[in-house]
Amino acid sequence: MNYLKISLGIFTLLAASRFIPHPPNFTSLLALSFYVPVFFGIKFLPALVIGFILTDIHIGLHGTIFFTWGSVIMIGLISKFFSDTMFKRISGALLGACIFFLITNFGVWTSGYYGYSINGLILCFYLALPFFAYSLISTFVFSGIFETIYKFKSNIKNKFLNLNFNK
Numbered sequence: 001m002n003y004l005k006i007s008l009g010i011f012t013l014l015a016a017s018r019f020i021p022h023p024p025n026f027t028s029l030l031a032l033s034f035y036v037p038v039f040f041g042i043k044f045l046p047a048l049v050i051g052f053i054l055t056d057i058h059i060g061l062h063g064t065i066f067f068t069w070g071s072v073i074m075i076g077l078i079s080k081f082f083s084d085t086m087f088k089r090i091s092g093a094l095l096g097a098c099i100f101f102l103i104t105n106f107g108v109w110t111s112g113y114y115g116y117s118i119n120g121l122i123l124c125f126y127l128a129l130p131f132f133a134y135s136l137i138s139t140f141v142f143s144g145i146f147e148t149i150y151k152f153k154s155n156i157k158n159k160f161l162n163l164n165f166n167k
Helices: 002-019 029-040 042-059 065-082 086-110 118-127 129-166
Strands: none
Touching: 002 029, 002 042, 029 042, 029 065, 029 086, 029 129, 042 065, 065 086, 086 118, 086 129, 118 129
16 A cells, blocks of 8 residues: 555656646656655656656657656666765766666657768757756756755654654
């Protein structure tokens, strides 16, 4: 039952950030892709991906969807290497945004829209830079929000434990 509650919470956060009007690529998706496995465990990665799939069905499917879903999975899998400190977590989340940028834009290039040449590949990545900026900013903002909530929850938990032991 706890798995279901947390999964519904993940879906709600993901859906809200994707459906509420926002600048392009300014969502909690990349931060969630990183922080869900860090805070709740890798077992919640499928819940995140299913939420991503369901929101994509509503928003609209596209030819590079497996690149986007794959990058979300990869971000979740690397998160365990960056979970020790707040600095490492935020750095890992920002690295996740870079991974998402590289994988998804490579997927766009493979569609042939920019031509199958090195110039087409460079143009594809160059034109995606404004979207990458939004991704980095949103990942940093949502990471800050998640870190603040985590710190606040840890402080309350520690105060509660100290109260019980001091009596």
